Amino acid sequence: MKVALFVPCYVDQFYPQVGIASLQLLEKLGVRAEFPAAQTCCGQPLANSGCERDALPIYRHYVDTFAAYDYVVAPSGSCVYHVRKHFDKLEQTSDVQHVRTSAYDLIDFIYNVLGVKEIPGSFPHRVGLHLSCHGQRGLHQANESEMTPVRDGQLRQLLGSLEGIELTHLDRNDECCGFGGTFCVSEAAISARMGQDRVADHLRNGTSVLTGGDMSCLMHLEGIVRRGKLPMRVMHAAEILNGTIS
């Protein structure tokens, strides 16, 4: 199995520890992932701004970089969702079709491809799980409150298997954090307020470590936590899971 790690552009620059944790976690689970150095971005920031046409060269670059791998794994459901859903704009060559189906969010890959449903280790903290919309609603990694009262999902199960962990019961289990890519600056007031409300829900219900599968949402929420000097640590789930396995 030839696996590539795709590290989203902002993670590469600002959260290298998340890329490192992803790589190490995969290795501990028996997968040696490669990191093709030519990789850049999935093109989502442009496409979500309406400039899909300008993103096409980025899409093609992504396809060229990753076509030779069986799986491309990224610690970000949003980028994966973009590749799977919106690379339909490219001519559907066999390479394009392949990269669209071989793109996996890290947690999805661990849960469904590797079949790992439990992680040995302990993490004795009050952990609040932020469900990122593109992973949850786009890739169906967790139940949606619009459909069912059952709060379940891949990450909840993996985290729940850790010893000593306590998962926060939020008032609103899956409300969007308001990051939304360029939305966070083009609609800054609403974006900020949404993030503040999300953080307040966690604070009110006792979260001491805020986590999730998508660093972009977490970057936004972390910015709010740090601005408010709030007693909460923000970590990508890969960091937690990687840290618990020796």
Place this chain on the structure above:
Amino acid sequence: MNHATRAAKFIGDADRTTWHDETLWFVRTKRDKAVYAVPEFQDLRELASQIKNHTLSKLDFYLEQFEEQAKRNGVHVHWAADADEHNAIILDIIRQHNATRIVKSKSMLTEECHLNPHLIANGIEVVDTDLGERIIQLRDEAPSHLVLPAIHLKKEDVGETFFQHLGTAKGEVDPQVLTEAARQHLRARFLAAEVAISGVNFAVAETGGIVICTNEGNADLGVNLAHVHIAAMGIEKLIPRLSDLSVFTRLLARSATGQPVTTYTSHYTKPAADKEMHIVIVDNGRTKQLGRPDFRASLKCIRCGACMNTCPVYRRSGGHSYDATVPGPIGSILSPNIDMKKHSSLPFASTLCGSCSDVCPVKIDIHTQLYKWRQVLAEANEIPASKKWSMKLMGRFLTSPRALGIGGKLARHGIKFLPYSLTHARHFNVWAVARELPEPPKQSFHEWYKQQQVK
């Protein structure tokens, strides 16, 4: 002014924003409870979606069938290509009866066509009889929600409005007292009305009948008291058979307010003896939308408002921030079809979280259509030039790992070494309005990985 500017104004009142958000979230929660209690709810959504898809694919057939049946029932059927024709037809009917006093029950279509100002300008008194509609009519405001038109107002606001217009005591905020005042005020209008105008929730092609769903019964009171009933409907209101109706009535009220069914589900098929019934069938841009394959499905909408209640942006920006007849997510995919320039910021008033699509009882892919409208708007140069050019530049930049590496390094060093007051200056770094920038690491992942390979 764009959505962001109007939203920022709304959100400036933090307490009111909290109240607005929580009020609508409460409605969403009520909806959830009602939905969870119906095990086949997701099947119903699928069925409703398919019925609507089918109907839209044969709309010409069903429209003609509907017209034929309605005429057979003794109903006058009129066709209006646009808002002006719609308004002219209705004014004409009113004039034929020398009527001047009109009651209207809630109809978003007449709102869309700006019927009220047209009638008033022609000397006709028109009174909205839905309580929420009446409140905003007295205040000369537009509805801020599809089914809760005055949801932006608190009871104190209503008390003040009724004090000014209906003579209730100054400072009266008891909902019971205010509602009673509205009842008495409206009762007089109902009794005096010569013509009643209503909207239409569903039009049944095989019977030629229309169905109106309300909670207040105001449509029924108006229609049954007045001599003439005019029902205005968009061409998308059709369903093929009467047996299809229950699929929609089961979905509509649950999605809208969490009720199993609306208090009144009234069928109007033919005029009562000595009375007249008219149906005005309106296009007003709908066939244009039908001709856009990416956006066609927006015409499946049954106007439940669930996408508004669930939308985290709508809840925090208020219906008026959309400056459109239909606000919220569904409005943001309908409005650009009507006026692309005016509504160009609406498809961007979303994080594309997708909750609207998941909550929609007829499975409209709302968030995907928002994404697609963005593409259409950018191609039509209806996005800010600065955005367009920066995206072009970014496109070049993001195909080169080398350029990305250098740029990223510059950014990291910038954050690290430039003074905080500069990197977090709110004038040119909007991110910093409420958020700290990430703490810049020494190395990028690229750099770390390269170092590992060397070891």
